[in-house]
Amino acid sequence: MLFLQNILRVLGLTCLMVFTFQAVANDEGLSWDKRVVHGELANGFRYYLFDSRQEKDAPKGLTLANLVVLSGAIDEEENQLGVAHMVEHMVFHESDGLPHGVRKAFTDLGLKQGRDFNAMTNSENTRYMVNLKNTTAEQLNAVLGIYQQIAFHAKIKASSLDKERLIIQEEWRGKLSHRSRVNDEKKALLRVGSLYPERPVIGTQETIKNTQASELRHFYQDWYAPNNMALVIYAPVDSVELEKQIKRTFGSEPKRVLPKRHPKDPLLDTDLKMGQLTDSGSKVNRVALLYRFKNEHANTDESRRDGLIDYMTRNLLTDQIRRQRDVLPDHVRVLSSTKGSVSPNVDILGFSVNVDEGYHALGLETLIQELERIKAHGFYQQDFDQVYQKVEKVAERNKDASKSRGTIWSVKMVDAVTSDKILHDPKESNDRLLQLVKTISLKDVNARLKQWLSSPDRILYTQAVGGKNIDIGMPESVTAIFDEMRSRPLGALEKEKTVATKVLPETAKNGSVSLISRNTELGVSNWSLSNGDQLTLLDPSVLAERYQIDPLETDTKTFFTAVSAAGYNVKNGSTWAEQIAVQMADATGIYGWTDEEFQQWRKENSVFLSSKQKAQSLAYRGAIENDDLATLLGVYRANQVTPNIDKDVYDSIMASLKRSAGVDVVRPIEMFSRRLAQARFEQSQTALALSDLTPLSLEKLNQVRHKQVALPVQYFMVSRLPEKQVTNLAAAYLANIPRDTASYDQSSYETAPVIQQAGQAIVDVSLNTEPKAEYRLYAYQAVPWSPIAAVQLTYLGERLEAQLKQRLRSEVQGVYSVRVGLDLNKETNRAELKIQYSSSPERLDDLAEMTKKALTELPKMITEEWVDEIHKAFADVEQNRLEKDFDGTLVHRLELSETLYGDARYLDEMDELASGLTVVKLKAFAETLNFNDRVIGLYRPLD
Structure with a gap:
């Protein structure tokens, strides 16, 4: 996962990498999906209901009930830090109608906290969730009654708060870590100019200890109002009857005047803001540059058109950034980008590069150069044409994909409610998008790109191994680099490489398979292959009949597993070499092909073969449509017959491993974990060191890889194909793979389990x-x-x-x-x-x-x-x-x-x-x- 994507996930931002334009704020032109029953009571309480019986594949009997309070930490005052979260805890205690507590009321229904009911608070809202596995009308009505107590009748007693403080304090304590410290630093930088950094959701140790119950009750009275709530229910019940029950349960609470809300959007300016992540546990050297800009939604087709332009620009930018990695100078790598939202109406576009120690200045110069190059030249027409076609394909696909969402309905409804959007009818919305995309040209997309990269509100920060101080100049000197790059005649952008269409190598002469044994009652047969490997084949239709399992439309795949004794924990040799050889072989794909060629072939053929190496075994697993089984076996065969490691792969992975091993930062928790591992396994060294890598030449790792694939293999296949067809394919692709351990020292194959020592x-x-x-x-x-x-x-x-x-x-x-x-x-x-x-x-x-x-x-x-x-x-x-x-x-x-x-x-x-x-x-x-x-x-x- 790229660094900036982690930033945005931490902050709860909405990434725009997925094409989902089914929600536009306050859109009057497109209504709610008719399958969702929604309404608003006289007191402002809103509800959104989906009868899961509308979908034949919906989980039977399952209810997902969400009570959403549209207030969170951002609504707190300066003297209320953490109060929204504390209120979330306290409403599970006593209420007017439940003197023994809401939590007990839930458990009396047979529900378990964490599994069946829970709650969460973030900056914008607080949500209470209940899952009922075998829904009855009585259960659901009981849940609504409990939700009513949470919403309007919590006591929030001081005596109960004193007990709950200890739990909240341990929740706060549990989040303390290097990661949380760095995330807090990032949040302060990315959301500078807003209240978000000043309103930590969980509060502070001081506020958790000292905030009085009266302050919680004050917040509760202010924000837990019917006109600041919504109920979202996905359930196998009649929505009309459920509506009536909701009105009876929540309709009597009077509407209230809400306090004035704090602004959520940061104040944008024209300054370049600079900062540094200083945590001593840092293990990376990085430079990041971020642009912030307004992105407000309206209820017009123009707004939807803007969303499409954003989506197309983002896709084109992602691809172009990936290509520009090929021209980065030495000591600079991993050029990446991401886009998200820091608040309801402000977006952020971020870029970063990783650098070697001492090269932050070069990284900054390179980053600015590449951004100015992209801004100056704009995107290529052929790339725009491809993303245009992608929009059309995705829009068409979305029409069908939404016909059966299952429990995703609940997620989408909650998301629409918390973001004040509308969950549109997918056919109507995607048909509208298909019309709007016809009005968008390359000129529109390039204009949006320039708009983003000309945003004056910018944030630049650095990160260094060990939190070392890095001096990359002042805002004036950084601005001078921008000016210098704009004055240069920057070369053309990298173009998409032409990737040759590849076909798998032809197989050699077929081997043979012979039957060893058969169990007709289970549909299992065991076969010996002429190279010494063995195959266990299962026809699942036999057991399906026995266990009365009806066949599904999706039962058209063959499952494949190949297991050998090529584990990593060798008694003689390097355990690191065994693991790295497998990693590099997987990255090589098919020897002789470029990575681009292999990835294109794999995507076109829908072939994915994963590996998992354990202490004493190595397994390859995959599943593929029955008609394409030969393709899956073919790629596995190529991996085994030509097990060489590509030199570029070797150079890239070895450089990355050496960089990691060369970092001398050991976090305290890592030291603790290492001492635990030493006590458990009697291992003095548990981390990869540079000395482990020095002897691992390409020649050495190739030798290790060849040794691994020489071991005999046990295959397992579960397939509804005719037995003869499967065994013929095994003869053609598996039985002729050379297996010859005689060429190797047999002691080099000996492995040991990784087990905790006695005592x-x-x-x-x-x-x-x-x-x-x-x-x-x-x-x-x-x-x-x-x-x-x-x-x-x-x-x-x-x-x-x-x-x-x-x-x-x-x-x-x-x-x-x-x-x-x-x-x-x-x-x-x-x-x-x-x-x-x-x-x-x-x-x-x-x-x-x-x-x-x-x-x-x-x-x-x-x-x-x-x-x-x-x-x-x-x-x-x-x-x-x-x-x-x-x-x-x-x-x-x-x-x-x-x-x-x-x-x-x-x-x-x-x-x-x-x-x-x-x-x-x-x-x-x-x-x-x-x-x-x-x-x-x-x-x-x-x-």
Whole structure:
């Protein structure tokens, strides 16, 4: 992800990279999509309803109910920092009609916080979300009643606030990190001139501790008004009846006069503002330049036309920036751009380059030169013609894509409400766009480009490794560089390269395949290939009939997996070489082709083959339409038959690795993680060093790659194609791949699992520069892998997490969030447990003791009620998995079964997966889990 895209994501900005012109502010010409029932009560309360039964593929019984309060942190006064967020927490406590609290009312409905109900606050709004899995009229009415209490009847008692402060404080503490510090610096730069940097959503440590309940009640009375709210519901219910219930529930609260809102848009000026990101944890050298400008929407076709011009200009600019990377000087790289919104009516266009240490000035000069070059020359006509055709294709495609959105309806409705826009009928809006695009020319797009790049409100900032101070001059000297570049006769822009159309290399003489065994009841057959590889083939239609799974229109793909023992954790040799060789081979694509040629071929043929290397295995996976299976097998074959690494790929990746390894910045949390890894795995070095890279020449890595592909391979295919057709393709593309390990030292193939060492250890360090402590636990226990045990451990982990949250958060307010992972590792036959949370430094040791005690009480956490709940939940998940992705599920389970058992028995026992989810069996299993082999990490602030 490019740097500036990360900036915009952090700030909650709306990227314009996706072509979605279905919402235009206050548009009177295009109405709301008729499938959405919407209205406004007499008191100003608005509602937007979608009956999911309108779509045949909608999740059955699912309701997504959102109560949106159109106020957030930007509406706070100077003495109210964090109040909007604190109110969001407090409305879950007592209310007029729910003296025991809103949270209890939700849980009494069988809902779980985090999973079924939650809330969030940002700068502009506050949102409450409820999910009902099996909707009934009674449940939905109950949710509406609870929402009414949240909206109008919260008590916000001082005694409850004092308890909640501790949780909010831990939420604030949990966000403290290098990343948050840098993001805050970026936010202050990008939104300078507005209130956003001065209104942190979560507040400050001081305001969380000291803000009085009366201030929260004041904000609540000001902004939690019916005329400042909207209800958005996606549900399988009659919208007319739901409308009546909404009127009964929310219609009696009187409309109120809202306070005057603070301006959201920054004040733009003609100054070049300069800044620097100074966090000492920085690992990159960068120069960024950003332009800010007005972009207001109106209710006219002219506004929609402007939106189209923006979209076309942005697309052309992205492509041109990519091409200009080819002419960057040494020490400057990764020229990138992005566009987004910093506020409702102000957009930002940003550019950046990465540089080597000591070359920020060159990076700045290069960045300005390339921007002035693009501005002076404008885009090429042939490029405009292509983006014009893209607009037409996307508009036509959008008409059909919106016919079945599923739960995306909820997302789109909420987005329209929070941005004060209209969700148009896609056919009407896209037909209108198709008419408007005919009025747009290259001249219009180039004019918009010049308008953007002539915006006087600009922000320039630098970032350096370790937060070092960088001097790139004053605004006057930067302006002089702009003037100098404008006076130069800058060369023409780079043109799109002509990319040759490639075809896969022809296969050699076919190999052969022979049947080893067959299981007709499961539809599984095992085959031996003439090169020593083996193929396990599954016809899913056999099991579909057995499990009564109806075929879908999308069941037209073949799933392919190829697994070898080419893991990275070799006993003799470089583990880094094994990993880098695979990375470079993937980047090479097909040896002898350029990257552009391979990417074009892959896009045209819709072929995507991914690799995943583990300590003791290397797997390639892909799925493709049945008619194109030969193409997928062909690209895999080319990868194996010609496993050479392209020199340009080698040079590029090796340079990047050396730059990363050469950065001498080690963040405190990284030091903590390294010490934990050393305690767990007895590894003295866990980070890549320059000394690891020095011996890795292209010749050496090619040798490693050739050694890897010489290993025999086990193939798994799930396909509804005729068996003979699949085996013929295997003979043509797979059976003739050379496999010859005899040419290599057999000891070079020996690998070892990466496993935590036996015993107990505590890593207790005081390194954190923030007022935050962290607890981590890594433990394991030997458990033979089985599908039933894997399911049991998954749910036991969820139960442990829920109970730890209850004890550490709700009962003692010691943490904000707890993360627990409990999985059965099939490679190591170990149940592996991970627990992680942050807390105040003063409470870390007490919370660690509570965690230790909770682990011993896992069997007591298993109750009849909980087991009934997870049994039903698993049945729903499994049924949905099989109905929606039967073939994809089978390929995963087939691979597991054949690898671990040597046969396909897992497929024969899928209907027994829930048999382990009983109180007796879960308790008995939990009794065996002591996790005596453990490493505990305690990360404290600096002394």
